[in-house]
Amino acid sequence: EVVMTQSPVTLSVSPGEGATLSCRASQSIRNGLAWYQQKPGQAPRLLIYDASARATGIPARFSGSGSGTEFTLTISSLQSEDFAVYYCQQYNNWPLWTFGQGTKVEIK
Amino acid sequence: QVQLVESGGGVVQPGRSLRLSCTASGFTLSDYSLHWVRQAPGKGLEWVAVLSYDGSNKYYADSVKDRFTISRDSSKKTLYLQMNSLRAEDTAVYYCARVNGTYSLYLAYWGQGTLVTVSS
Numbered sequence: 001e002v003v004m005t006q007s008p009v010t011l012s013v014s015p016g017e018g019a020t021l022s023c024r025a026s027q028s029i030r031n032g033l034a035w036y037q038q039k040p041g042q043a044p045r046l047l048i049y050d051a052s053a054r055a056t057g058i059p060a061r062f063s064g065s066g067s068g069t070e071f072t073l074t075i076s077s078l079q080s081e082d083f084a085v086y087y088c089q090q091y092n093n094w095p096l097w098t099f100g101q102g103t104k105v106e107i108k
Numbered sequence: 109q110v111q112l113v114e115s116g117g118g119v120v121q122p123g124r125s126l127r128l129s130c131t132a133s134g135f136t137l138s139d140y141s142l143h144w145v146r147q148a149p150g151k152g153l154e155w156v157a158v159l160s161y162d163g164s165n166k167y168y169a170d171s172v173k174d175r176f177t178i179s180r181d182s183s184k185k186t187l188y189l190q191m192n193s194l195r196a197e198d199t200a201v202y203y204c205a206r207v208n209g210t211y212s213l214y215l216a217y218w219g220q221g222t223l224v225t226v227s228s
Binding site: 001089 | 169170218219
């Protein structure tokens with residue numbers, strides 16, 4: 001099983017600042033990685049797939065990078081609606097899909 | 109547009125069974141793989157099971173293998189999760205999710221979830 005490890009657990013950021021979230025895979029997953037955003041009481045929302053492709057309707061301030069075992073989600077200038085929990089998920093090693101434990105982005 | 113609506117959650121005693129449903133609209137079930145993902149209270153996301161688009165393959169997380177069964181009824185446009193021998197650690201919000209394209213592997217569409225509580 002591929003273990004996904006996200007860091008940090010919590011990230012405190014002021015509105016307008018940038019944020020960088022990390023996700024590490026226990027073995028190479030090539031570019032088979034997605035990022036999801038989840039707000040309290042809501043279902044997850046797809047942000048990024050194939051490590052760097054933005055999903056439909058996702059603002060350009062969200063960008064993903066990386067391949068192999070190291071991945072990054074960057075939010076260039078945090079808006080109020082961006083404070084949420086972010087999860088990475090690998091799907092290269094199907095048929096076992098695994099999520100990271102999440103990074104909470106909170107208002108500083 | 110694509111819509112997924114889960115139902116069937118509730119409170120159930122340990123060792124009992126429950127069946128969740130996920131009613132789909134805006135697409136044909138047999139064109140896409142469908143997943144169940146769960147989230148225990150205050151915890152992260154855990155992938156549970158997948159049914160391939162053609163219905164020929166079903167895969168499960170080790171934590172639910174041999175207890176849960178994923179299936180669908182295309183005529184009713186509904187995905188199911190039959191959960192047997194339920195345990196306290198199965199308590200979670202259960203989401204159904206659809207991949208983006210027929211051969212996609214990431215989850216582009218999600219339902220709102222249904223809460224399952226396993227407690228005596």
